Structure formats: C-alpha cells, structure tokens
Amino acid sequence: MTLATTSLPAVRGSLKADAPLGPLVWFKAGGVAQWLFEPKDADDLSDFLARLDPAIPVMALGLGSNLIVRDGGVPGVVVRLGKPFARVEQVDATSLRCGGGASGILVSSTARDAGIAGLEFLRSIPGTVGGFVRMNGGAYGRETCDILVECEVVLRSGERVTMPLDALGYTYRHSILPEGAVVVSAVFRGVPGEPAAIQAEMDRIAAAREESQPLRSKTGGSTFKNPDGHKAWQLVDEAGCRGLRLGGAQVSEKHTNFLLNLGDATSADIEALGEEVRRRVKAKSGIDLEWEIQRVGVQSPSRKWEGDYLKEQKS
Numbered sequence: 001m002t003l004a005t006t007s008l009p010a011v012r013g014s015l016k017a018d019a020p021l022g023p024l025v026w027f028k029a030g031g032v033a034q035w036l037f038e039p040k041d042a043d044d045l046s047d048f049l050a051r052l053d054p055a056i057p058v059m060a061l062g063l064g065s066n067l068i069v070r071d072g073g074v075p076g077v078v079v080r081l082g083k084p085f086a087r088v089e090q091v092d093a094t095s096l097r098c099g100g101g102a103s104g105i106l107v108s109s110t111a112r113d114a115g116i117a118g119l120e121f122l123r124s125i126p127g128t129v130g131g132f133v134r135m136n137g138g139a140y141g142r143e144t145c146d147i148l149v150e151c152e153v154v155l156r157s158g159e160r161v162t163m164p165l166d167a168l169g170y171t172y173r174h175s176i177l178p179e180g181a182v183v184v185s186a187v188f189r190g191v192p193g194e195p196a197a198i199q200a201e202m203d204r205i206a207a208a209r210e211e212s213q214p215l216r217s218k219t220g221g222s223t224f225k226n227p228d229g230h231k232a233w234q235l236v237d238e239a240g241c242r243g244l245r246l247g248g249a250q251v252s253e254k255h256t257n258f259l260l261n262l263g264d265a266t267s268a269d270i271e272a273l274g275e276e277v278r279r280r281v282k283a284k285s286g287i288d289l290e291w292e293i294q295r296v297g298v299q300s301p302s303r304k305w306e307g308d309y310l311k312e313q314k315s
Contacts, residue, residue, distance in 0.1 A: 008077075009051035013040040021069045021078065024061065026126065028218045030069025030267045031297060033078035041084050042154060042184045049180075050158025052077065058156055058180040059296060062128035063103065065221050066135065070297035071267045079182050081130060090114050094190050095149065100130035100183045104137075107188065108202060117193025119147060120201040124209050126221055130183035136170045140205055145170040149187040156180030173225055173292055214252045218261035223274055224289040232289060233257035236277055239284040246273040259293075271295055 008015065019036035022029050039045035049058065057076035061067075081101030088098045088110040096116065098107050104122035107129065111119040121142040122132070131137060132144045133151050150164045155178060169176035177183070209215060224232040236242070236256040244251045248265030251273065252258040259270055278289045 014038040025064030031073030035077045060182045062131040065126035068295045072298035072300035074297040098129045112198040116190040118190030123202045133183045147188045151186040225292045239280040249273040
C-alpha cells in the first residue's frame, strides 16, 4: 500500500505510515495501517478530514477488542483516539460526558463515584465509547441505546455534528452511523444510585465474566451475534466446534462464542476458523450465524486450507 505523504494534510497530532495494527488489537494479529492518525483533539481530527481527499477511506479504531485486521493491512487512514479523548466528566446528577476513547471500565467507575447507576454493564465490555456507540454495545441485558442521550461525531467530510439517540437507528449490535464517521464524545444517562450498590453490581458482572469467558487469552470477544431465539455459543457447541482448531486459531473450550489466537495465528487463520464454524452451524441447525466481530482490511496471499488441517481439540 502506498500513499504519498504530500497528499495528506498537516496535523498537530501523530501521523505514521505503515503502522503495525497487530499490537493494537486483542487478537495480536493482522497487517499494517497505510496511515495511523492519532489526533491531538477534535479540531485536529475535523481539520484533517475536511482537507483529506474524499476518495481515501477512513476507519476508527478503539481498543481493538471486536476486530479482525486482515493480514494485508488496512488501506487509507486509521484514526485512533488516544488520551485526549479518554476523559469522562459529570454533566449533571445522572449524566456523564465521555470521550470517544474512554474505556467502559473508566465510564462505569466514574458513574459509581458520582452515584449514577445503570452504567455498570459497561464494565464488562472490552472497548471504548466510540465503539459502544457505533455498535450499540451491550451485555447482561443492557445496551448502549438504553443510556445514550446524544453523541458528537466528526463526519468523513470533517463536519462536526451532534446526533441524538433517535438519529442512530439502533438495532441489535448495529447503528446507522455514517461510514468514516468518528465518535469523539457521548453523553450517557443513568439513574441515582448508591456507590456501594453500584460497586456490588460491577463486582457481580466481573465475576460472571471471569467464570464464563477466556479473559486472559488473545481473543476478540463475542464472535457471532445471537440469532433470534438462540444463543450463538450453544449453536456452535451443538455443531461440535468446541476446541476446533485451524492453524494457530481455536474455538475456546471455555466459551464457544470466542475465537482464540493460541500464539502464532494469522488473521487468515482466525477468520477462516470463524467461517468454518458458520458452515458447520448451518449444516447442523440450518441457522446462518452473523459475525459480530468486525473484519477489516485486505487479505494477503496465503496457503489454501486442506480439509485435514482442521483439527479437533482432544480432551
């Protein structure tokens, strides 16, 4: 991938060519960003996008927890919101303004300290506010649409707009946020609560995650969306995919809706394993699993998988 430096606008933040993305995503696999831009502030981002050739694609990157970056890399500009976008401040008795780069743990902890209940579920989502808003992130019976008041977005054109909840067209793990738009902040609203009770709920959620999910593994989180009336993990398990391996990738034995990088997996390994799981689930139950993990970038030339390369993990 090549793109002349002279064709890119000047910035006040950091702009790096051919930046490795593998270290920035939870799977620890994948290619490079043609350009990685970490803006100094929202004005820096807005000015850059306003002057950037409209033909150049733009993608936002948070903590990289719900993402497969393909081995051929990501063309165009990847925008990563750093510390300047990680602030959380109280707006009123029940509301917080959260930077697009703020983590779920920081948001839920700030809410606890302010006596704001209803945001505890964010403690369990490994991501940032920008990702929560774009994907309608949720867990334990709650979703972003339950707490969002409005968000500030920098559009691909560089225009800064405030979008209220009803403008995002939320459905399950989906919004109609425009392509190339970057969420720079959001206002979340909860209800009055006691900090001790809020902490107890956060502890309960953390314990439930610890018990059921492979938290200390290289994983992207929940791989497939839950089909109506079904649990994705159960469909995967019933299709005989628990422990299934392909190259350096494996279906978690602890939670079958998680794919793992056992250490040397390529993104091609991980994605191909996911597609094999989808094929087996379709054959077993007739249900088409839909990816929840986002897959971005371009494929690189790789080996063709032989049928006997797929291995069952023996107990």
